[in-house]
Amino acid sequence: MKDSVRERAQAALQDDYLRNAVKFTTERLRSGKQSAAAELGHWEEWRERGRAIRLHTIAHLDYYLAQFADNARQQGAHVHFAFTKEEAVAITLEIARRNKARSVVKSKSMVSEELHMNEALAEAGIETVETDLGEYIIQLANEPPSHIIIPAIHKNKEQIAEVLSREAGKQLPAETSVLAQFARQKLRQKFLQADIGMTGCNFAIAESGSIVLFENEGNARMVSTLPRTQITLMGMERIIPTWADLEVMATLLPRSATGQKLTVYLSGITGPKRTEDSDGPEELHIIIIDNGRSLQLGDPDFQELLNCIRCGACLNVCPVYRQIGGHSYGSTYSGPIGAVLTPALVKNAAEWNDIAYASSLCGACYEACPVKIPLHDMLVYLRHRTVTKGRPDLQEKLGMKGFRYLMSDYRRLRKALRLGRVGQKLLSRNGVIKAKLGPLKGWHRYRHTQLAAEQAFRDNWPVLKQELNRSLAQADPRIEERLQAWVAKRERGNEYDA
Amino acid sequence: MNVSLFITCLSDAVHPGVGKAIARLLARHGIAVDFPAIQTCCGQPAFNSGYWEEARAAAQTLLAAFDESDFVISPSGSCTGMIHHYFPKLFADDPVQLKKARSLAEKTFEFSQFFVNVLGLERLGARFPHKVTYHPSCHGSRILGVKNEPLTLLQNVEGLELVPLPYAEDCCGFGGTFAVKMSEISGAMVEEKVDHVLESEAEVLVGLDLGCLLNIAGHLRYRGKNLRVMHLAELLEEGVRGQ
Numbered sequence: 001m002k003d004s005v006r007e008r009a010q011a012a013l014q015d016d017y018l019r020n021a022v023k024f025t026t027e028r029l030r031s032g033k034q035s036a037a038a039e040l041g042h043w044e045e046w047r048e049r050g051r052a053i054r055l056h057t058i059a060h061l062d063y064y065l066a067q068f069a070d071n072a073r074q075q076g077a078h079v080h081f082a083f084t085k086e087e088a089v090a091i092t093l094e095i096a097r098r099n100k101a102r103s104v105v106k107s108k109s110m111v112s113e114e115l116h117m118n119e120a121l122a123e124a125g126i127e128t129v130e131t132d133l134g135e136y137i138i139q140l141a142n143e144p145p146s147h148i149i150i151p152a153i154h155k156n157k158e159q160i161a162e163v164l165s166r167e168a169g170k171q172l173p174a175e176t177s178v179l180a181q182f183a184r185q186k187l188r189q190k191f192l193q194a195d196i197g198m199t200g201c202n203f204a205i206a207e208s209g210s211i212v213l214f215e216n217e218g219n220a221r222m223v224s225t226l227p228r229t230q231i232t233l234m235g236m237e238r239i240i241p242t243w244a245d246l247e248v249m250a251t252l253l254p255r256s257a258t259g260q261k262l263t264v265y266l267s268g269i270t271g272p273k274r275t276e277d278s279d280g281p282e283e284l285h286i287i288i289i290d291n292g293r294s295l296q297l298g299d300p301d302f303q304e305l306l307n308c309i310r311c312g313a314c315l316n317v318c319p320v321y322r323q324i325g326g327h328s329y330g331s332t333y334s335g336p337i338g339a340v341l342t343p344a345l346v347k348n349a350a351e352w353n354d355i356a357y358a359s360s361l362c363g364a365c366y367e368a369c370p371v372k373i374p375l376h377d378m379l380v381y382l383r384h385r386t387v388t389k390g391r392p393d394l395q396e397k398l399g400m401k402g403f404r405y406l407m408s409d410y411r412r413l414r415k416a417l418r419l420g421r422v423g424q425k426l427l428s429r430n431g432v433i434k435a436k437l438g439p440l441k442g443w444h445r446y447r448h449t450q451l452a453a454e455q456a457f458r459d460n461w462p463v464l465k466q467e468l469n470r471s472l473a474q475a476d477p478r479i480e481e482r483l484q485a486w487v488a489k490r491e492r493g494n495e496y497d498a
Numbered sequence: 499m500n501v502s503l504f505i506t507c508l509s510d511a512v513h514p515g516v517g518k519a520i521a522r523l524l525a526r527h528g529i530a531v532d533f534p535a536i537q538t539c540c541g542q543p544a545f546n547s548g549y550w551e552e553a554r555a556a557a558q559t560l561l562a563a564f565d566e567s568d569f570v571i572s573p574s575g576s577c578t579g580m581i582h583h584y585f586p587k588l589f590a591d592d593p594v595q596l597k598k599a600r601s602l603a604e605k606t607f608e609f610s611q612f613f614v615n616v617l618g619l620e621r622l623g624a625r626f627p628h629k630v631t632y633h634p635s636c637h638g639s640r641i642l643g644v645k646n647e648p649l650t651l652l653q654n655v656e657g658l659e660l661v662p663l664p665y666a667e668d669c670c671g672f673g674g675t676f677a678v679k680m681s682e683i684s685g686a687m688v689e690e691k692v693d694h695v696l697e698s699e700a701e702v703l704v705g706l707d708l709g710c711l712l713n714i715a716g717h718l719r720y721r722g723k724n725l726r727v728m729h730l731a732e733l734l735e736e737g738v739r740g741q
Contacts, residue, residue, distance in 0.1 A: 010682050319669045323686040358680055360673025360687070361546055362636035383548030392548070396675070400549040407507075407538040407556035417511055432719065442681025446688060447716030457505050457514035461533050464518055468525045475528035479617055483499045486616055487568055490604055 005358045008328040015325075021156045022146075022325045029150075030316040032259020033368070040255065050252045051372045053245050054307035061297065061306075064206040064239045065288065071209025075271030077284040085291045089120045092198075092231060095285055096126055099229050101195035105187075107213070107220035108132040109200025110310060111233045111289055113145060113332045114345075117198075128198075129190045131219040133183055140167050146326030146334060148312040149257050154325045187219070197223035197281065201234035202310075203249055204286075207242045210270040211286065214253060214263040221265055230272070230281035236288050237306040249309060252370035256311040292345030301381040302344050307371045308337055314365035314375060320358055329355055336365035336375045343382060350390050356382035399439070410458075417456040424451055502567040503531050504560065504606065506574045507539040508708040516573045516708060519735035520609055523622065524571070526738065531571070537563035540580040543674050545588065554588055561598040569616070570606040573731055575638020575706045578608040583641055608638060609731050610647040610706060620650050624737025627657030631700035633691075633714065635707035636669050648706055648730050655737055663703075664694040672713040688717045695725065702726045704733050 012018055037043040057064055069079045082088035096104070104126055106112065118139070121128045130139040134151040138144065141163045145151030152160065161174035164182055172178055199220055203212040211232050213220045224230055240249060254260040273280030296302045315321045315335030326334030331342040331352070339359060343352035356379045363376040386392055406412050427435045433449040443449075453460075501524065509516045524531045537560055541553030560581070564570045572578045585599040613619045632652060638644045652660050671677065671687025691714060695703050703725060705711045715727035728736075 006680060006682070009680070013682055013686055319671070319687050319690075320680075320683055323683055323690075357676070358683060360636070360669050360671060360676045360684070362669035362673070363640035364636070364667070364669065367640055380546055380548065383546070384550055385548070387548035387550075396547060396679075397549075400544050400547065400552045403544050403549075404552040404555045407541070407544075407552075408559065410536045410538050410559065413507075413538050420511065439678045442678045442684075443716075445681060446685035446720060447713065448719040449712070449716050450719065452512040453514050455514065457510040457517045458533070458535060460514055460518075461535070464521060465533075468521055468530065471522070472525045472530055473528045479527055479529070479619075480499065482616065482618055483501075483569065487499075493604075 005328060005330060005354045008330055009324040009358065012324040012328045017156055017159065018154045018325050019323065021154055023322055025150060025153050026316040026322055029258055029312075030368070033256055033313060033316065034259075036255040036259040036261065040251070040261075046248065046251055047370055047372055049248050050309075050370050051307065053240060053248055054309070054371045055304070057239055057241060057245075058237060058297075058303060058306045061237065061239065064241055065236060068204050068206040068209055068239055069288070071207065072271070072286055073209070075209050076274075077209065077271050077286050080285065080287045082287055082289045082291070085115045085289070088115050088233070088287055088289045088291065089117065091285075091287055092117065092233075093120065093124050095229065095231060096121070096124065096196060099195055099283070101126060101229070103127040103129070103190070103194045104196045104198050105190050105194040105223050105227065106130050106132075106135070106198040107200065107215065107223040108135050108149075108151070109198065109233050110145070110148060110332065111200055111235050111291075112198065114291060115233070115289070117233070129187065129194075131187050131191070131217075131223060132215070133180065133217060133219075136183055136187065137163055140164065144327070144332065147315055148310050148333065148335070148337070150312070154327065191222045191226050194223075194227045196229045196231060197225075197227035198231045198233065199224055201232050201238050201286075202253065203240050203246060204234055204238045205241075205243055205246060205268070206239055208270055210268050212246060213265075213267045213269070214250075215267075216258075216260075216264040218265055221267055224267065224269055224281065225279040228281060229283040229285070231285045231287065232269075234286055234288050236290050236293050237308075253309055253311050256309075256313040256368070256370040292347070295347050296344055302340070302378060304373050305337075305341055305344055305378070307373055308341070309371060310337075311370060313368040313370060317364040317368040319362060319364065320360065324358070328358075336379075337373075340375055340378045340382065350386075353382070353386045353390055356386070414456070414458060417459070420452070421454070421456075499529075500566060500568045501529050501531050502564055502570050503533050504537060504540075504564065504570050504572040504577070505533065506572055506577045506708070508712070509573050512712065513708055513729075516729040516731055519729070519731040520571060520573055522735050523613075523731060523738070526622075527617065527619065532567075534563035534567075540577045541588070542577060542580045542584075545580065545584055547675050550588060557585060557588055557599075558595065561595060561602060564602055564605070565598065568605060569612070570602065571609055571612050572606060573609050573706070573729060574708060575608045575635055575642050575644050576709060578606055578611075579637045579641035581606050608642060608644050608647075608706065610651055611642075611644055614647040614650050621654040622651065622734050622738055623741050624654075624658075624734045625656040625741055626733055626737040628701045629659045629661055629699065630702045630704055630733070631661050631663040631695065631698040632666065633663060633670065633695070633703060633705040633710060634666055635705055635710045636667075638706050639667070644706065648704075651730065651734065652704070655734070658737075661698050661700050663698050663700075666694075668694075670710045670714050672709045674709065677713065684713075685717075688713055692717050692721065692723070696723065700725070702728055702733070704728050704730050706730055 137152040147153040272284040541556035545553035589595040671684040677684040
């Protein structure tokens with residue numbers, strides 16, 4: 001992997017297949033989301049409700065986790081807690097060993113990507129097959145996911161046909177139905193043979209100890225019914241208190257993710273197979289994983305990260321993600337949520353500091369987020385931490401010292417503006433600046449700058465002031481009245497504050 | 499009534515015409531605007547880069563400059579948003595400055611907000627017989643919530659044909675230091691924005707933030723397109739001249 005997000009982005013920007021594929025699908029998803037939200041109505045109220053549920057749950061996470069674990073155990077599930085990714089992997093391997101498992105079928109799970117579970121199982125000699133079509137494709141291509149819900153979003157149909165043809169041992173046409181049919185036949189055998197089914201967890205319901213899965217392909221239902229043993233990997237923040245809360249989440253999640261009113265399948269799983277059940281696993285293990293999540297608890301700037309419901313809406317609206325795709329972020333989670341979550345999960349390690357700068361801070365992520373996580377603010381907080389606790393860029397540090405010197409006193413600023421007038425003449429030709437000097441290099445690679453006006457506003461002010469005095473219209477009593485009313489309202493408001 | 503202009507560093511340094519247009523429009527409605535010279539910058543370039551000490555040094559010049567003002571008008575949704583949403587964070591540990599920051603936020607308005615919401619003026623009597631498209635800057639519309647005000651003002655301009663900008667709400671790629679630090683990504687973003695501007699077939703692109711406008715204008719010039727790029731205040735002021 002290349003060293004910095006900038007280098008990875010440069011490579012991605014050269015890849016037209018990737019950029020077109022990402023643009024095409026994110027476009028479809030975000031417009032789908034917009035229509036779904038509009039059709040439902042009261043979207044802002046739904047978001048507020050979703051946010052309130054998540055805020056409450058995370059504020060009382062210890063209580064709800066204990067309640068969930070107690071209830072799940074009462075229903076016959078084995079509940080494990082893993083503090084680190086190594087612990088989570090060790091618990092999984094121990095379950096596999098006891099069951100003499102040789103093969104695992106998996107439904108989509110971002111947390112398993114975070115743990116690099118497939119590699120760990122492969123090292124232990126266990127075959128692992130991804131059964132979500134997108135995950136299956138990138139597993140065959142030996143790539144990490146580039147989107148939270150559409151892992152192969154960066155590939156077009158032709159590239160997917162190529163990947164599946166290699167597996168098929170013959171050339172498959174780039175037709176969706178043929179490719180899906182091939183995957184279906186292939187995966188059907190795997191489902192029937194597998195010793196362990198491994199799932200993620202969209203939500204865990206504390207009041208009943210149940211886990212809830214949203215999916216469109218039916219593969220998660222196969223994974224959770226056919227194999228004898230089921231392992232569910234669950235981030236410790238996936239909890240919601242009640243089934244009533246799920247109604248709100250089920251309203252927000254599919255709409256935000258794909259613009260669907262509901263996913264094709266929605267499974268609620270409470271405990272392993274009971275005697276009267278016709279199918280289901282005989283053994284159900286739920287591994288609750290921390291892996292850096294608890295570092296956010298009590299942190300006023302980042303605790304809300306745990307509210308995330310992993311819908312991917314922030315990726316679909318992000319103008320940076322659209323240009324560079326998910327792999328440029330360099331970690332399991334990409335896009336705006338990834339840019340914040342990745343450093344947060346490893347306590348803002350310096351190696352991930354650069355991702356926070358790959359954002360124009362446009363706030364589209366916040367606007368799209370169904371639980372209103374202020375990701376655009378968190379990106380600034382991360383930069384602030386780099387400056388105060390990390391290793392900031394020296395050139396930038398120097399620039400900011402200069403900024404402070406000029407901007408703390410208007411007389412210095414005025415001098416600099418006058419000097420700038422002289423300087424820009426040296427750089428310009430025919431009233432336009434194209435010079436690629438210092439910090440102007442990147443700017444002028446894509447832009448030509450018009451010369452600034454002869455005089456700064458502050459230097460022109462005495463002349464303008466005279467003109468304004470001459471031309472000032474007579475005061476309009478209605479306008480006066482309105483201004484006075486605004487001031488009066490403000491002062492009344494302040495009385496209550498005091 | 500003490501109405502002050504917060505010029506913003508970009509308009510002060512690069513494009514004073516925007517500040518002039520606002521002052522002239524206010525004078526036409528009998529409002530004498532003053533310009534406290536000790537103001538410098540809201541500090542956003544430093545704040546967004548994580549340099550909060552440096553940001554405070556700039557921001558406090560605004561607290562001092564507008565202490566006596568009843569209203570502060572700015573040509574930028576982004577800088578106004580900075581005052582409204584991040585000044586309280588910036589001065590959270592200093593009760594005296596925090597009080598001033600809160601009071602400044604209460605009385606600071608972006609230009610179109612001030613005309614439409616405070617003054618109640620929607621029709622300024624401008625005539626501008628051109629095809630115009632509008633780019634809603636991210637901070638103005640998302641952080642500050644200025645969405646309808648500029649459209650209201652534009653819809654009331656005689657002869658103006660407002661044409662839709664495809665994917666208008668997408669960021670133009672400016673993002674302050676982002677345009678320099680991540681210049682390739684920023685370049686790709688402004689290229690896409692300009693594609694959409696050209697697709698709109700407008701003669702004039704109008705907006706509320708000089709950062710975005712200079713970015714888009716710079717790339718238009720780079721591609722040899724001579725579409726006019728204007729701040730809404732300039733358009734309106736040009737439109738009322740001689741009316």
